[in-house]
Amino acid sequence: MTVPLFGELIPAGFPSPASDYEEGELDFNTLLIKRRAATYCIKVSGESMTGAGILSGDILVVDRSIQAADGDIVVAALDGEFTVKRLRLRRGCVVLRPENPAYRDIVIGDDQDFLVFGVVTGVVRTLRGGKA
Amino acid sequence: MIGLMDCNSFYASCEQVFRPDLSGVPVVVLSNNDGCIVAMNAAAKALGIRRGTPFFQARSLLASSHAAVFSSNYALYQSMSNRVMDVVRETFPMVEIYSIDEAFIPLPYAVSDLLSLARCTKSRVEQCTGIPVSLGFGRTKTLAKIANRWAKKRFPREGCFVLQEDREEVVLRSVPVADIWGVGTRKARVLIAHGITTAWDLRNASEYWVKKRLSLVTLKTLWELRGKPSIADELVPPPRKGILSSQSFSRAVTESRELEEAVASYAERAAAKLHAQGSTAAWVSVFITTSRFAGEQRYGAGASRRLDPPADYLPDITNAALGALGEIWRPGFRYAKAGVFLFGIDTSESRQPSLFTVPDPRKAAITRAAGLIREKYGHRGLRCLHAGGHRTWSMRQEHLSPRYTTSWADIPQAR
Numbered sequence: 001m002t003v004p005l006f007g008e009l010i011p012a013g014f015p016s017p018a019s020d021y022e023e024g025e026l027d028f029n030t031l032l033i034k035r036r037a038a039t040y041c042i043k044v045s046g047e048s049m050t051g052a053g054i055l056s057g058d059i060l061v062v063d064r065s066i067q068a069a070d071g072d073i074v075v076a077a078l079d080g081e082f083t084v085k086r087l088r089l090r091r092g093c094v095v096l097r098p099e100n101p102a103y104r105d106i107v108i109g110d111d112q113d114f115l116v117f118g119v120v121t122g123v124v125r126t127l128r129g130g131k132a
Numbered sequence: 133m134i135g136l137m138d139c140n141s142f143y144a145s146c147e148q149v150f151r152p153d154l155s156g157v158p159v160v161v162l163s164n165n166d167g168c169i170v171a172m173n174a175a176a177k178a179l180g181i182r183r184g185t186p187f188f189q190a191r192s193l194l195a196s197s198h199a200a201v202f203s204s205n206y207a208l209y210q211s212m213s214n215r216v217m218d219v220v221r222e223t224f225p226m227v228e229i230y231s232i233d234e235a236f237i238p239l240p241y242a243v244s245d246l247l248s249l250a251r252c253t254k255s256r257v258e259q260c261t262g263i264p265v266s267l268g269f270g271r272t273k274t275l276a277k278i279a280n281r282w283a284k285k286r287f288p289r290e291g292c293f294v295l296q297e298d299r300e301e302v303v304l305r306s307v308p309v310a311d312i313w314g315v316g317t318r319k320a321r322v323l324i325a326h327g328i329t330t331a332w333d334l335r336n337a338s339e340y341w342v343k344k345r346l347s348l349v350t351l352k353t354l355w356e357l358r359g360k361p362s363i364a365d366e367l368v369p370p371p372r373k374g375i376l377s378s379q380s381f382s383r384a385v386t387e388s389r390e391l392e393e394a395v396a397s398y399a400e401r402a403a404a405k406l407h408a409q410g411s412t413a414a415w416v417s418v419f420i421t422t423s424r425f426a427g428e429q430r431y432g433a434g435a436s437r438r439l440d441p442p443a444d445y446l447p448d449i450t451n452a453a454l455g456a457l458g459e460i461w462r463p464g465f466r467y468a469k470a471g472v473f474l475f476g477i478d479t480s481e482s483r484q485p486s487l488f489t490v491p492d493p494r495k496a497a498i499t500r501a502a503g504l505i506r507e508k509y510g511h512r513g514l515r516c517l518h519a520g521g522h523r524t525w526s527m528r529q530e531h532l533s534p535r536y537t538t539s540w541a542d543i544p545q546a547r
């Protein structure tokens with residue numbers, strides 16, 4: 001047997017004066033994800049982008065719905081591997097630029113298998129106790 | 133007009149999105165237990181491989197052509213399917229999902245330049261998900277299916293086709309009856325024997341004859357070919373009435389202990405889903421069956437146990453499942469499959485406290501803790517003792533790819 005359940009089980013006390021103004025708590029998804037269907041998470045391995053604040057082990061938020069433009073940080077598929085670099089489009093030339101002086105620019109040749117997977121729109125890093 | 137969106141070589145395409153090294157490489161995906169080939173990309177098709185081919189038969193050909201072989205990764209395919217459907221919905225809000233890789237798109241209004249809109253949607257889906265799709269539009273679902281095939285065959289690059297009424301004759305004349313949606317091989321044989329070989333022939337056949345000689349279903353197909361919608365729209369997906377977790381075993385199971393192990397582990401999976409959606413179940417049902425192959429003694433049975441009060445507490449669910457299994461277990465059979473079905477699902481919001489049973493706060497705390505452990509360490513992070521053991525019966529998935537989009541441990545890497 002069940003009985004109807006009402007919102008205020010205990011009729012004692014005063015209702016909160018703020019209850020009308022209650023809002024949802026901050027949710028990181030709303031900050032990081034514009035389009036869920038086009039958003040992918042990719043883990044960084046290596047130091048080539050440390051100058052842009054992207055460290056090995058970071059998780060990239062990658063949005064495939066955005067058309068990549070000159071200056072965007074992108075995840076690209078190059079010769080069968082994913083790589084994260086800054087995209088430079090100069091005089092009909094595609095360059096993948098690392099943000100670390102120890103690495104060299106990659107000028108994409110006509111014979112190379114190259115495709116932009118998506119544009120990096122965010123970086124997630126947990127410092128302590130994070131699962132990823 | 134109604135459209136049909138269909139993903140091209142869907143399972144294989146999902147695998148390729150996250151494996152740029154596989155471009156141009158033959159890719160095949162295997163069925164449960166790695167039995168048969170269920171999907172392949174164009175390069176694999178070019179090798180002469182066909183759907184339904186047993187894996188062992190194609191094994192040496194696949195190896196010599198350096199093909200990539202995958203077990204079915206349903207977690208990945210479902211995630212990619214949801215993404216594709218979401219992108220299609222951005223252009224066409226009314227989407228009727230027909231299967232994991234197909235959706236009907238009803239258009240209750242006239243669209244001026246439908247072909248451009250279709251092309252736009254196709255390229256949008258491909259950009260956002262990496263999955264190639266085809267779109268076909270026609271006056272009915274059956275004509276939309278035909279238009280979709282036409283798009284794939286005649287305009288493989290464009291992948292879109294709008295079948296206007298004045299083009300129907302030309303198109304239908306070149307579609308063999310066996311290729312019409314809803315016409316199986318048996319019906320096709322009857323039709324061909326009576327001189328009805330193309331979709332155009334069926335469209336012009338006698339309604340009386342079709343209904344008498346075949347069935348009402350085929351009559352509906354005939355009407356659809358004439359442009360009269362006769363297959364109901366199922367816009368609203370049926371509400372999830374229960375949670376099923378079942379699998380075929382990798383080999384015949386004869387020991388009751390192994391069957392218990394399997395049932396306990398399915399109960400565990402079903403309970404995790406139940407908990408994740410914040411619901412309780414009032415009933416736990418278990419079924420077991422032997423293999424359908426000839427020469428084996430057949431047996432199949434099911435039993436249910438009630439959970440009172442309805443629960444999401446794993447030990448309660450497992451005990452009920454094992455109790456039900458005890459009722460139906462018979463020795464001397466070679467079991468091929470078992471499953472656990474939870475029903476009488478109640479969501480937390482609509483749940484009301486019972487007057488006479490006080491919920492046990494310890495159970496709620498344990499369930500919450502188990503959920504947290506799973507979230508952190510994955511599904512294998514915590515198991516019921518019953519589900520332990522060596523699990524040699526568990527599904528064979530030797531070529532399983534990572535769950536790129538649904539598991540933090542499995543996300544792709546970039547250098």
Ligand SMILES: [Mg+2]
Nearest residue numbers: 138139140233
């Ligand atoms: Mg398909």
